[in-house]
Amino acid sequence: MIHAQPLPSLDDLVEGVRAGRRAMLARAITLVESRKAEHRALAEQLLQALLPFTGAAMRVGITGVPGVGKSTTIxxxxxxxxxxGHRVAVLAVDPSSTRTGGSILGDKTRMARLSMDERAFVRPSPSAGTLGGVAARTRETMLLCEAAGYDVILVETVGVGQSETAVADMTDTFLVLMLPGAGDELQGIKKGIIELADIVAVNKADGANATRAKAAASEYRAALHVLGGREAHWSTPVLTYSGLTGAGIEELWSQVRLHRERAELAGAFADKRSAQQVKWMWTLFDDRLRDRMRADATLRAELPAIERAVAAGTLSPTLGASKIARLFGW
Structure with a gap:
């Protein structure tokens, strides 16, 4: 019989994470991912104890259509x-991880250099039941990695839809990767992904694709000009690069740094981080409400009937919401 390892003490966890010990960092992350009440209490104490040692890292979100080469780029x-000279952590937000186990697990084989380097830390998203839950755990993992000395956090969204917004809401710079000549330049804009972008980068600008990549970049620049900037201090640049050869990677990172510098000079950086913290708190609160609904026998018994009545049109959504609120004692 295999027995679970006893939980380390709070002091051991804090010391181990601060020392950058990967095994202890992994245990700390597993702790914050747990939904057990005793684990959650310790995780809250751990995050509070480590809070003074967080916040200095560059937080970069990365998204892109399937096949764009996110893993190669990262x-x-x-x-x-x-x-x-940086230490890099790669995290994922994947709302489909309950089915797939987190596609970054497979991506680790494609991140050949990073996954083998002791200065890097690659972690898939947890199998939480909702996007909010996944994002919350990823945010907490990000803090643990910062406390462990990782000064660049790359957060990859490997899902679709709202996962892009979730990653944009937890990072400082949001990088959107595009394909050359894919015929969906304007489609990407319609989806709203481009509107979230702080930087747009067209991958696979090598060999026969180089000309098509430049043409696609011109399309995006024109479209972004029409859309206008979403930040007064920043106009979204469009770059071309090759994740395969590494050409353009240095310029890509220069733009990430420049985006942060401009935000700091404009006084927008601290405001953005503060707003993200408050939004994070409410996301966690919403997650707790869902946990209670799943755990409370009375709520579980009553909710299906309320849902059926609303679906059948015999109970208005407004009254249905009131009934649920009363079940909570409100």
Whole structure:
């Protein structure tokens, strides 16, 4: 019979994470991912104790359509940053991870350099039941990685839809990767992803694709000009690069740094971080409400009947919401 390891003490966890010990960091992350009440209490104490040692890292969100080369890009960018003396953590937000186990598990084999380097830390998203839950755990993992000394956090969204917004809401710079000549330049804008972008980068600008990549970049620049900037201090640049050869990676990172510098000079950086913290708190509160609904026998018994009545049109959504609120004692 295999027995579970006893939980480390709070002091051991704090000391181990602060020392950058990967095994202890992994245990700390597993702790914050747990939904057990005793684990949650310890996780809250751990995060509070480590809070003074967080916040200094560069937080970069990365998204892109399937096949755009996110894993190759992260491997190339992360390896470049390691060569520059940084320590890099790669995290994922994947709302489909309950079915797939987190696709970054497979991506680790494609992040050949990063996954083998002790200065890097690659972690898939937890199998939480909702996007909010996944995002909350990823945010907490980000803090633990910062406390462990990782000064660049790359947060990859490997899902679709609202996962892009979730990642944009937890990072400082949101990087959107695009394909050359894919015929969906304007489609990407309609989806709203481009409107979230702080930087747009067209991948696979190598060999026969180089000309098409430049043409696609011109399309995006024109579209972004029409949309206008979402930040007064920043106009979204459109770059071309090759995750395969590494060409353009240095310029890509220069733009990430420039985005942060401009935000700091404009006084927008601290405001954005503060707003993200408050939004994070309410996301966690919403997550707790869902947990209570799943755990409370009375609520579980009553909710299906309320849902059926609303679906059948015999109970208005407004009254249905009131009935649920009364079940909570409100």
């Amino acid at each position: 491997d190339a960018l992360g390896s470049y940053l390691l060569d520059q």
